[in-house]
Amino acid sequence: MNFIDTNAWSGSWPFGPVSLIDAEAPRVSRVGYEINEALVSPFDAVFQLDPMPGNRANFKALAMLRSFRPLPIINPATPAWKDHLEEISDHGRVVAVRLLPAYHGYSLRSASVKKLIGELAEKKLKLVITARLVDERQEHPALSIKPICVAQIKSFLDKAPEVHPLIQGLGAHELNELSTTQGAFSTDTSFAEWEDTLRVLKKDIPVSRILFGSLSPLQVAQAQIDKVRLSSLPKRQRDNVAIGNAQSFFDI
Amino acid sequence: MGDGRSTKEVKALVRRAKRFGIQRMIALGDVLYYGASPSRKQIQTLNNETAKIVSMAPRFFIGFCYLNPTLGERAVRNEVDRCVGGKGFKGLKLEIANNARDACMKPVMEAGEAYDVPVLQHTWSQTKIKKRSFHSDPEDTCLLAKRFPNTRVIMAHLTGCGFRGVLAARGIDNLWVDTSGGSPEAGIVEHAVSNLGSDRVLYGSDLPIRDLPAAIGQVSGSPISSRDKENIFYQNAAQLLKLV
Numbered sequence: 001m002n003f004i005d006t007n008a009w010s011g012s013w014p015f016g017p018v019s020l021i022d023a024e025a026p027r028v029s030r031v032g033y034e035i036n037e038a039l040v041s042p043f044d045a046v047f048q049l050d051p052m053p054g055n056r057a058n059f060k061a062l063a064m065l066r067s068f069r070p071l072p073i074i075n076p077a078t079p080a081w082k083d084h085l086e087e088i089s090d091h092g093r094v095v096a097v098r099l100l101p102a103y104h105g106y107s108l109r110s111a112s113v114k115k116l117i118g119e120l121a122e123k124k125l126k127l128v129i130t131a132r133l134v135d136e137r138q139e140h141p142a143l144s145i146k147p148i149c150v151a152q153i154k155s156f157l158d159k160a161p162e163v164h165p166l167i168q169g170l171g172a173h174e175l176n177e178l179s180t181t182q183g184a185f186s187t188d189t190s191f192a193e194w195e196d197t198l199r200v201l202k203k204d205i206p207v208s209r210i211l212f213g214s215l216s217p218l219q220v221a222q223a224q225i226d227k228v229r230l231s232s233l234p235k236r237q238r239d240n241v242a243i244g245n246a247q248s249f250f251d252i
Numbered sequence: 253m254g255d256g257r258s259t260k261e262v263k264a265l266v267r268r269a270k271r272f273g274i275q276r277m278i279a280l281g282d283v284l285y286y287g288a289s290p291s292r293k294q295i296q297t298l299n300n301e302t303a304k305i306v307s308m309a310p311r312f313f314i315g316f317c318y319l320n321p322t323l324g325e326r327a328v329r330n331e332v333d334r335c336v337g338g339k340g341f342k343g344l345k346l347e348i349a350n351n352a353r354d355a356c357m358k359p360v361m362e363a364g365e366a367y368d369v370p371v372l373q374h375t376w377s378q379t380k381i382k383k384r385s386f387h388s389d390p391e392d393t394c395l396l397a398k399r400f401p402n403t404r405v406i407m408a409h410l411t412g413c414g415f416r417g418v419l420a421a422r423g424i425d426n427l428w429v430d431t432s433g434g435s436p437e438a439g440i441v442e443h444a445v446s447n448l449g450s451d452r453v454l455y456g457s458d459l460p461i462r463d464l465p466a467a468i469g470q471v472s473g474s475p476i477s478s479r480d481k482e483n484i485f486y487q488n489a490a491q492l493l494k495l496v
Binding site: 016134135136137138139141190191193194195196197215216217218219220221222223224225226227229230231232 | 467468
């Protein structure tokens with residue numbers, strides 16, 4: 001079974017002894033697995049208000065790894081975000097940008113996010129939003145970062161139904177709450193969980209809008225792969241979650 | 253999908269679990285169905301449901317007796333006699349009726365020792381949750397094990413106990429920690445093996461709120477030896493529950 005990992009990370013994570021913490025992590029973590037391609041964002045941009053040093057280091061680290069595509073981070077709360085977007089979009093392999101509202105301290109309802117959406121449409125770049133990176137119940141004591149709340153996501157989707165973002169890091173209960181929203185969105189498998197996860201999620205969101213995301217190296221890649229590979233859904237649907245839906249979403 | 257209680261659902265779960273190599277599964281009951289502190293009658297109802305599920309696949313399921321220690325010594329002892337003595341349950345299960353440090357734990361631990369069955373205590377780091385009056389932090393469960401060295405204690409939820417919880421559990425001969433709870437966080441299984449030894453770590457799934465293949469994959473995909481994995485998946489539980 002082949003996978004595209006839409007939620008892979010490089011760089012160092014300061015709050016835990018993850019197994020693989022350098023820029024080689026995505027390459028190392030796929031050994032023995034079936035991850036053909038990964039969209040990789042830099043941890044080094046998560047805790048920096050200027051994400052560009054992290055993005056540039058990520059571009060450099062992945063330059064020779066053709067099956068790893070950089071997924072750079074934009075912080076629309078910085079005055080320079082338009083310049084950053086220009087620089088990022090000049091990079092031929094970029095197909096999307098990632099937002100981290102909870103870590104960079106802005107709302108999806110902010111005016112700059114609205115402007116950014118217009119710019120992304122012009123540049124034909126997709127939008128990926130991280131709702132959470134770690135389970136807030138086990139967060140490091142120095143941190144108190146709440147995931148993006150469902151009400152904010154609902155409001156965002158309802159006001160911009162044309163956007164269709166990929167929202168990652170949502171729990172099964174949050175996806176259930178979002179099932180009635182007007183705007184379309186896709187999600188990933190990183191935090192959504194229940195016994196036979198995909199079959200349960202299918203009740204709230206079409207399978208065509210569920211994409212594989214490992215959140216590697218913060219989470220065990222094998223566990224995330226097996227969540228999809230060993231689901232009781234028909235093989236065609238599992239293949240779509242593993243790879244087909246990502247190909248369609250990102251047009252890759 | 254129903255609530256998991258029907259014969260059809262139970263048999264489907266057994267088939268799916270066996271497909272992934274699960275030979276035996278501990279049934280704990282729907283322990284939060286009546287809230288944090290169920291009455292004596294509610295406890296009996298939940299344990300009767302566990303017994304019913306065990307009866308559907310008696311060679312597969314092992315029942316644990318759910319208890320509310322705040323109901324007092326007589327209620328605890330009667331329920332342990334009814335379920336462990338009468339129904340063949342092989343362990344005691346505690347959730348969030350009280351903190352594991354509380355004095356009401358004494359009859360539970362004495363019953364565990366008397367019947368020679370392990371006590372499974374729900375445990376989660378209270379650094380963020382802050383409900384310690386009735387919710388046990390790993391340091392509370394570790395203290396419980398130290399206070400009752402003749403009773404075997406399973407500290408549930410490795411991911412929820414976190415790195416601090418693993419460090420708290422070092423050097424306690426009557427304590428084991430299970431791998432259930434939370435997303436498959438990287439690093440925590442090898443941290444537990446490194447600090448406690450693989451003979452102190454038990455595989456746990458937290459079904460149905462967790463994905464079975466993901467729960468298995470958290471252990472099988474962690475960078476530990478095959479022998480460590482064999483201990484976690486099978487040997488430790490088999491010895492603890494006297495299955496071999």
